[in-house]
Amino acid sequence: MATPTFEQLLEAGCHFGHLKRKWNPAMAPYIFMERNGIHIIDLYKTAAKIDEAAAALKQIAKSGRKVLFVATKKQAKEAIANKAASVGMPYVIERWPGGMLTNFPTIRKAVKKMTTIDKMAKDGTFDNLSKREKLQITRQRAKLEKNLGSIADLSRLPSALFVVDVMKEHIAVAEANRLGIPVFGVVDTNSNPENVDYIIPANDDASKSIEIILDAVCGAMAEGLEERKVEKLDTPEDKEDGDAPAKRRRVRRNEGAAKETAEAAPAAEAESAE
Template sequence: MASNIEVKDLLEAGVHFGHLTRKWNPNMSPYIYMERNGIHVINLYKTVAKLDEANEALKKIAASGRKILFVATKKQAKDIVADKVSKINMPYITERWPGGMLTNFVTIRKAVKKMAAIDRMKKDGTFNTLSKKERLQVDRLRAKLEKNLGSIADMTRLPGAIFIVDTMREHIAVKEAQKLNIPIFAMVDTNSDPRPIDYVIPANDDAGKSIEAIMTQVTEAVAEGLAERKNDKQEGKAEAPAAKAAPAKEKAPTKAEKAVVKEVKEETPAPVEAKEEKVEAPKEAAKAEKADDLTKIEGAGPKAAEALVNNGIDTYAKLAKADPEKIKEILTEASSRMAHLDPTSWPKQAQMAADGKWDELKEWQDNAKGGVE
C-alpha cells in the first residue's frame, strides 16, 4: 500500500498555499480553509482525503491494464512529472498538448508511426541513400516528433484515465477527456474550476515541492496497481500447467486379481439402495441481491461505498431508505477522513438510481455541481 501521507508532510511541501483572493474560483470554496494576507489557504485534511480516494481509483485502473496519461506542460512541473512517470512506464505530455490528442487519436498515431518508420530507415540503410539535405530534414522531423510525442510511442489506444497538473493551463486536455468520458484526475488550485474534474486533488499547482509531493503519492499508487497485475499474471501462469496435467493412468489388473474380484462379487450380497433426500437450497440464497455500484452517487467515492457495503447498505434500494445521519455515522466510524462528506442527498439520488431514472439523476448531479441545488 502507498505510504499514507500526513497533513504535516503536505504542510512542509507548501501544498496549502492557494492564489490571491481576487483570483479565486468560487466553486473551490468547499476546499478553502481560510484567507490570510490576501491569499487563500487550502484545507489539507480535504486534500489528504481526496488524494487517498484518487490513489485508490488510479490503482484499480493500473491493475486493469489500462494506461494513465499524465499532462503537465508548465515549467515547474514538466521535469518532475517526466522523471516520476517514466519510472512507472506510463505515457506523459510535458512539452505541448497537441490539439486532438484524444479526440483525433488516429492522426496522432500516424505521426508516431512516422517516427518508427524513420527508425527503420536508419536500420535497413535506406536513410544513407538520401541526399545530405534530405537526411538533415528527416533528422529534424524525427527530433520534433520525439520531443512532442516520444513519451506516448507505446500508447496504442486511448488511455483509461488522464492526470493533469493545472487544469486552467491544460483546459483543452480537460475538454477532450470530457468529450470522450475519460476519467479526469487533477491537481486543482484555488483559481481553477473543479466541476469538470472527476477526482479533484485540491493543492498548490505552482510550487515544485508541492507538485513533487502529490506526484510521489500518485505514482506509488499506480506502481502498486501494476505490481498487483504482474502478480496475478504470474499466479495464472503457475496454475495453468497444473490444470492441464493429464491424470495418471491406472495399472491394469492381472488375471489373478480379476479372478479374486469376481469371487468376492459373487459372495457379497447386493446392497440396499438408500433413497437420497434432495436438500433444496433456500430461495433467498438463489435470489441474493447483487451489490450495486454506489460510486455513481455524487459525493460517494470508492472508500465511502466500501464502508456502506460493509454495513449492509449494498444496493441503491437500501441506500434510498437509509437515514443520512446513520450514513454519516457509518462514514465517520470507517475513517475520520470521510467526516467531511455530506450524505444528505444520497438517499434521494439512490432512489432515482433504484427506479432506473438515470437521465434524471445525471441532470440532478449536473445541477448540483453547478451550484443550482
C-alpha cells in the same frame, strides 16, 4: 500505499492558494481560510482526496490500463517525466497537441512516421538521400520525438488522464470529457473543478507540492503493477487447481463406464450360451 500526512503536505507548501480576487467560487468547499489576501487550502481534504485518487489509479494500473500524465508548466515537467516513466506510463510535458485524444488516429500516424524514419536510418535508405533531405528528415524526427516521443508506446486511448493545473491544460481536460475519459487533476483555488472527476485541491505552482502528490499516486500505481505481476504468476497454478475437480470427475465417469462394461459382459455371455 502511503498517503502524505498533514505535516508533510504543509511542509511542501500544498496549502498555498491564489490571491482572493483570482479565486473560483466552485473551490469554496476546499478553502480553509484567507490570510493576507491569499486563500489557504484545507489540507485535511487534500489528504483525503489524494488517498481517493491513489486508490482509483492503483486499480487502473492493476488492470493493465494506461494513464496519461499531462503537465506543460515548467515547475512540473521534470517531476512528471520522472514519475510517469518510473511506472511505465505515457506523459506529455511539451505543448499539448490539439486533437491528441479526439483525433488519436492522426497522432498515431505521426508516431508511425517517426518509426519509419528510424527504419530508414537502419536499412541504408538515408545513404541514397541528399545532404539537404537528410537534414530535413532529421529535424522532423527531432521535432516528433520532442512532442510525441513519450507517447510512442500508447497504442490506444488512455483509460485516464492525470493533469497538473487543469486551468492551463483545459484543452486536454475538454478532450477527455468529450470522450468520457476520467480526469484526475491537481486543482488550485483559481481553477474550475467541475470538469475533473478526481479532484486533488493543492498548490499547483510549487514543485515540492507537485512532487509529493506524484509520489503518492505513482507509489500506489507501482503497487497495483506489482499485484498484477503476482496475480499473473499465480494464474497458471490456480487454473491447474481449478481443472483438478473436472479431471477427477472424468476419471470417475471412465471408471464407472468400465465397471458397467465388466458387469454386462458375463450376462451377455450367458445369453449367447442359451
